[in-house]
Amino acid sequence: MPTLSDAYSTLSREVAAAGARLVVVTKTHPVEVIRELYELGHRDFGENRVSELEEKHPQLPKDINWHFIGHLQRNKVKNVLPLVSLIHSGDSLRLLREIDKRASDRRVDVLLQYHIAEEESKYGLTVESGRQLLESIREQPLKHVRIVGVMGMATYTDDKEQVAQEFRTLHEIYSSVKEEFFLDEPTFSEISMGMSGDYEVALQQGSTLVRIGSRLLGERNYD
Template sequence: MPSTLTDRLHSLRTRIATATARAGRPAGSVELLAVSKTFPASLIAEAAATGQTLFGENRVQEALAKIPKLPPTLRWHLIGHLQSNKIRKILPYVEAIHSVDSLKLARDIQRIATELDLHPAIYLEVNLGQESSKSGFSADTLPIHLPELLTLDRLRILGLMAIPPWQPDPEASRPAFAQLRQLRDQLTHQTHHPLPGLSMGMSHDFEVAIEEGATIVRVGSALFGER
């Protein structure tokens, strides 16, 4: 791993660009979401100084402690599980939520976004492996719920998010990434509603995810170092 944060960021951008080109996709079609959970605001500021503007946090309380300390030009996404009682606190500070894992949570975000006059972007979380430790819609139930989700007019549904079951070999995650893309295509055909976004791929497997259609990759340790 390159020794400085600036070098690591440059390396990541190069790897993302190479994987994007290898997949025959347009340059710039994949966004790097720097996962800054557990890392201090000072390190985020260092990354921002090198041109990284998009950051992801897992926990509402941690995000609320950091965001006011950093430049207002930075963009923030929430990528961890969101409890309904914390929606009101975080909604004004983030432009997207990657972890909308139930119809109830979507309805709650809709209600509070209406009260706050906000239009948050969301990704619908899919539990591809049906793992009991993870939240998310199943691939079978999401097609049933999507028509109602699309009636929630305060929510901008960008697409789908998934964290496949852990595999030490990145290639072993390829079928799961392909499955999410195929589900997205099926839902788009079913509803005639564009769902362009695929939030998938992390530090060890983002290149495979890009080859399978990821539009935003969530990278933490490969940028900031091990936690």
């Protein structure tokens, strides 16, 4: 059985070779695992629960780039902002306005989350609601939020072609949004798609950020 060091080395090389960045999702995993990966040189870690992020953050080095990848409730924004470098789940104008209000004098990078899967349980914007959101921001700009790309989650299925099509859809959304709203903004450059079960497909479809947990760290412990 490969060690964590060996598994990480193999995975990080694969992701880097595709021109993407690896976000290691550490939900339910202890800080000791994060420290081990940190010592191997890794800096991008993702959490999707505010309480768990708040617990881990003070125990770990301050140069970690924390990614918040879960659904973010507006009443938790004030807790998350001091801790993270990128919020992946910008799924409504109200949330973006709340982040902007709470950001004070700092800049906050956010991805627009789009709904590309069949499952209705997943959060995210549609093409039309995303355009309306961006038109509203164009009319009343955000002072502290910088939109740097898009995020989406594919349907949980073994049908790789369906997953590929959904990721192609997100890439097309990214290109369209870039052309219409961010053509002169080089920082609008991220496509966050792909997790442990489908990251290879996501890399083939142009992902720049893959969010991988169980593929590297094993199954989560919910005890």
